[in-house]
Amino acid sequence: MAQLVGYGVYIPRLRLAAAEIHAAWGRAGGRGEKAVVPPDEDPLTMGVKAAQAALAQAGVEGQQLNTVLAASTSTGYAEGALAAPLAYHLGAEGDVLVGDFGLSARSATAAIRAAMNALISGRGEYGLVVAAEKLIAEPGSSYELSYAGGAGALLFASQGQGGFAEIVGFAAHTSGFVGRSRREGRFHGLVDERFVMQQFLAHTQGAVERLLDTTGITREEVTHIVVQAPEGRWAARALKKLGIPPERLASTFPQVGYAGSASLLIDLAWALERSNPGDLIVAVSFGPGGSDALAVRVTKPPPGADVEAQLQRRERVSYPVYLRYLGLLGGERR
Amino acid sequence: MAEGLRGKAAIVGAGMIRFGELYDRSLEDMIEGAYLNALQSVDKGLDPQEIEAAWLGTVYPVGGNSGVVLGHATGLFEIPITRVENACATGSDAFRQACLAVASGVYDLVLVVGAEKMHDEPGGLIQRADVKKLWMGRGVTMPAFFGLRATAYMEKYGISREQIALVSVKNHKNGARYPYAHLKVECSLEDVLNASYVSYPLGLYDCCPVTDGAAALLVCSAKIAKRYTDDPVYVLGSGLATESFVRGGDLTSFPATKRAAQQAYEMAGITPEDVDVAEIHDCFSITELISYEDLGFAEPGRGARLLEEGIVELEGEKPINPSGGLLAKGHPLGATGVAQLVELYEQLRGEAGPVQVKDPEIALQHNIGIGRFATGSVGCVHILGREP
Amino acid sequence: MTAPEVWRIARENARLVGYRCTQCGWVAFPERKRVCKRCRAAPADFEEVKLKPYGQVLSYVVQHRLPAGFETPLPLAVVELADGPRVYGHLVECAPEDVEVGMEVEADLRVMYEENGARVYSYKFRPRSLEPSRGGS
Numbered sequence: 093m094a095q096l097v098g099y100g101v102y103i104p105r106l107r108l109a110a111a112e113i114h115a116a117w118g119r120a121g122g123r124g125e126k127a128v129v130p131p132d133e134d135p136l137t138m139g140v141k142a143a144q145a146a147l148a149q150a151g152v153e154g155q156q157l158n159t160v161l162a163a164s165t166s167t168g169y170a171e172g173a174l175a176a177p178l179a180y181h182l183g184a185e186g187d188v189l190v191g192d193f194g195l196s197a198r199s200a201t202a203a204i205r206a207a208m209n210a211l212i213s214g215r216g217e218y219g220l221v222v223a224a225e226k227l228i229a230e231p232g233s234s235y236e237l238s239y240a241g242g243a244g245a246l247l248f249a250s251q252g253q254g255g256f257a258e259i260v261g262f263a264a265h266t267s268g269f270v271g272r273s274r275r276e277g278r279f280h281g282l283v284d285e286r287f288v289m290q291q292f293l294a295h296t297q298g299a300v301e302r303l304l305d306t307t308g309i310t311r312e313e314v315t316h317i318v319v320q321a322p323e324g325r326w327a328a329r330a331l332k333k334l335g336i337p338p339e340r341l342a343s344t345f346p347q348v349g350y351a352g353s354a355s356l357l358i359d360l361a362w363a364l365e366r367s368n369p370g371d372l373i374v375a376v377s378f379g380p381g382g383s384d385a386l387a388v389r390v391t392k393p394p395p396g397a398d399v400e401a402q403l404q405r406r407e408r409v410s411y412p413v414y415l416r417y418l419g420l421l422g423g424e425r426r
Numbered sequence: 427m428a429e430g431l432r433g434k435a436a437i438v439g440a441g442m443i444r445f446g447e448l449y450d451r452s453l454e455d456m457i458e459g460a461y462l463n464a465l466q467s468v469d470k471g472l473d474p475q476e477i478e479a480a481w482l483g484t485v486y487p488v489g490g491n492s493g494v495v496l497g498h499a500t501g502l503f504e505i506p507i508t509r510v511e512n513a514c515a516t517g518s519d520a521f522r523q524a525c526l527a528v529a530s531g532v533y534d535l536v537l538v539v540g541a542e543k544m545h546d547e548p549g550g551l552i553q554r555a556d557v558k559k560l561w562m563g564r565g566v567t568m569p570a571f572f573g574l575r576a577t578a579y580m581e582k583y584g585i586s587r588e589q590i591a592l593v594s595v596k597n598h599k600n601g602a603r604y605p606y607a608h609l610k611v612e613c614s615l616e617d618v619l620n621a622s623y624v625s626y627p628l629g630l631y632d633c634c635p636v637t638d639g640a641a642a643l644l645v646c647s648a649k650i651a652k653r654y655t656d657d658p659v660y661v662l663g664s665g666l667a668t669e670s671f672v673r674g675g676d677l678t679s680f681p682a683t684k685r686a687a688q689q690a691y692e693m694a695g696i697t698p699e700d701v702d703v704a705e706i707h708d709c710f711s712i713t714e715l716i717s718y719e720d721l722g723f724a725e726p727g728r729g730a731r732l733l734e735e736g737i738v739e740l741e742g743e744k745p746i747n748p749s750g751g752l753l754a755k756g757h758p759l760g761a762t763g764v765a766q767l768v769e770l771y772e773q774l775r776g777e778a779g780p781v782q783v784k785d786p787e788i789a790l791q792h793n794i795g796i797g798r799f800a801t802g803s804v805g806c807v808h809i810l811g812r813e814p
Numbered sequence: 815m816t817a818p819e820v821w822r823i824a825r826e827n828a829r830l831v832g833y834r835c836t837q838c839g840w841v842a843f844p845e846r847k848r849v850c851k852r853c854r855a856a857p858a859d860f861e862e863v864k865l866k867p868y869g870q871v872l873s874y875v876v877q878h879r880l881p882a883g884f885e886t887p888l889p890l891a892v893v894e895l896a897d898g899p900r901v902y903g904h905l906v907e908c909a910p911e912d913v914e915v916g917m918e919v920e921a922d923l924r925v926m927y928e929e930n931g932a933r934v935y936s937y938k939f940r941p942r943s944l945e946p947s948r949g950g951s
């Protein structure tokens with residue numbers, strides 16, 4: 093299967109505390125914070141930075157990329173490519189396969205699978221997957237507590253290029269379930285969250301169990317698990333349901349919040365940064381259409397990254413400034 | 427070696443209108459006013475039929491993109507009219523073109539008008555700053571362009587904001603006495619320092635106002651000057667140069683001014699010491715300070731001494747900007763250079779009234795214009811004298 | 815800049831590519847030149863340079879008055895890139911009072927403006943960190 097040779101993230105350093113959102117709406121309490129994307133950043137700028145980190149880590153030049161796949165549900169464009177300009181910024185052009193994955197927060201795992209397929213089928217030596225989001229929730233809605241932004245990137249190489257980890261399994265659990273959805277130019281529609289959570293648990297469980305079944309990996313072997321969950325407490329419930337101890341969860345949710353498809357790659361990067369040879373990381377996505385699960389076997393000490401450093405590099409913003417930055421307070425959205 | 431311009435062209439009439447927020451006067455009204463004042467200033471009279479060609483210096487296309495607006499404003503149709511645009515050196519370049527034409531012998535008597543309607547659109551130059559540019563000029567307003575020089579200048583020479591502010595204090599003091607000035611209020615050092623920032627380190631009083639205005643000059647061949655007046659003012663030298671900081675060099679000087687001054691001094695056969703009075707470009711306080719040095723009035727980094735020692739005050743040895751400069755008189759872009767020359771014409775003839783300096787023989791006029799999205803500048807210098 | 819104007823410098827802008835005059839060493843950026851602005855060589859011999867994505871603040875201002883669409887106070891600098899080109903740059907992730915002449919800064923990809931609904935990207939600058947550079951390309 094494909095080798096993992098680099099990973100990187102970009103977490104905007106601005107943070108908004110949940111307590112501050114609650115206070116603005118006359119509610120008490122609130123734990124954790126979320127990353128706020130400044131007005132002059134978007135999935136492209138964040139995706140490029142995450143990808144550059146992955147390339148630099150691997151010592152690979154942008155022009156060596158043969159495949160660049162990007163996932164995002166929040167570019168703001170109904171038409172307007174993300175993968176191609178991203179590749180161009182990195183130095184790749186010409187015979188470069190690009191693909192945009194969107195319309196579901198699940199799509200980062202689909203992009204990973206597609207990149208692997210491209211490498212396996214002999215499409216060059218390097219494939220890059222980037223997921224980048226700038227989610228904007230309706231002020232006052234429950235989604236506002238978690239919707240955030242950021243980017244993550246994984247750089248794959250074909251067999252024989254070396255690498256510190258490999259994907260050893262992939263399983264899908266697809267259904268007709270949609271759940272949270274959003275029309276162009278609108279906020280997410282509010283749905284029955286208990287219903288969505290049940291579906292979340294069913295789909296993530298379905299995907300992970302199929303992964304374990306098909307690879308023969310046991311629950312005990314899983315050293316880190318990444319669960320792409322739109323709400324803070326959902327991942328813990330999923331682990332309980334899967335019978336995996338809660339301390340195995342690798343999640344930046346308390347610091348970053350929910351960054352859609354990017355959350356999966358950010359959390360996976362965070363797990364990689366803290367992993368050792370022999371570790372096995374399971375990551376499961378969730379979004380409209382279901383879940384995908386993948387297993388990553390760490391074979392060598394992963395190269396150093398700055399995920400933890402970016403989590404620590406924070407600057408607080410106030411609620412009004414946050415609203416202004418996301419263009420929710422009148423004025424111009426940039 | 428080319429012959430140069432010295433003693434070939436003369437000014438025999440000069441007029442302007444009072445600068446200000448002239449909401450009730452159109453561009454053409456202003457040109458008309460300056461033109462009539464210039465005609466009426468000619469000692470022995472001048473028939474408009476004698477005017478053979480005209481140059482109009484204006485930046486904004488308020489009157490369209492040609493010189494035709496000057497014909498509409500003055501009735502001078504049928505003769506050649508050329509519109510000149512060269513950023514804030516527009517007016518002085520229009521004058522320069524007129525001088526070259528007269529010196530070449532093609533025309534004997536021509537008209538130069540500089541005019542700008544700044545207030546037909548709101549917001550002044552800041553609102554017109556380039557915002558959709560990459561690498562150059564994005565959000566680089568004029569206060570920023572010159573503020574960048576101020577920061578570099580303060581850093582390199584250890585100059586304080588107070589020292590720069592002395593320019594504003596001096597020029598507002600002069601402007602309060604000058605009949606044609608837009609702003610007629612004096613300001614204290616504290617006023618300058620306590621004003622809100624426009625582009626740090628420059629505050630409100632470090633910046634010229636947004637002003638409407640027009641000025642006009644009647645220029646003729648030196649050979650026939652006495653036909654119009656016994657007291658003509660002669661053009662001794664003219665220089666113009668361009669530069670860009672992207673080529674290198676530090677940010678504490680304007681090489682275009684240096685080059686233009688060098689050309690003008692050589693053509694006139696004089697040195698900076700010979701200059702008795704000058705109208706120099708003070709769109710911002712720092713601009714005047716740096717220009718002292720570029721024009722050779724002070725050593726690099728020592729310009730503030732001219733202010734501290736009173737040398738450039740109205741009563742000093744080398745009065746600079748007796749009109750209050752752009753800071754107080756105002757800076758209607760295309761009108762500015764021509765208005766500076768109008769004022770120096772009056773100074774050399776002893777007609778400058780409340781701002782008259784003592785017996786000047788030689789005067790210098792200077793503009794700096796910023797172009798190409800704040801990445802390039804043009805400098806223009808003229809030297810005038812009582813004798814050819 | 816209009817879409818064609820941006821497209822003409824797309825490569826230089828996105829990837830920080832400049833062109834060095836082999837006669838005098840001056841580096842053209844972001845436009846591709848055939849004559850040298852410094853030594854006047856015409857035609858000049860230019861070699862392509864992959865610009866290092868960092869440089870130094872030559873001078874700066876803090877913008878307080880700007881047209882709509884800018885966050886103020888905005889620190890704005892003349893930056894001299896390590897390979898020579900001088901550009902204007904907005905400073906980000908830097909408090910106005912912390913800006914200094916001589917400060918080391920690195921390029922940081924940002925959305926610069928929108929033109930007909932399309933975002934146009936280029937680089938701003940932020941204080942250079944000693945951590946592995948993530949800016950530029």
Ligand SMILES: [Zn+2]
Nearest residue numbers: 835838850853
């Ligand atoms: Zn050269």
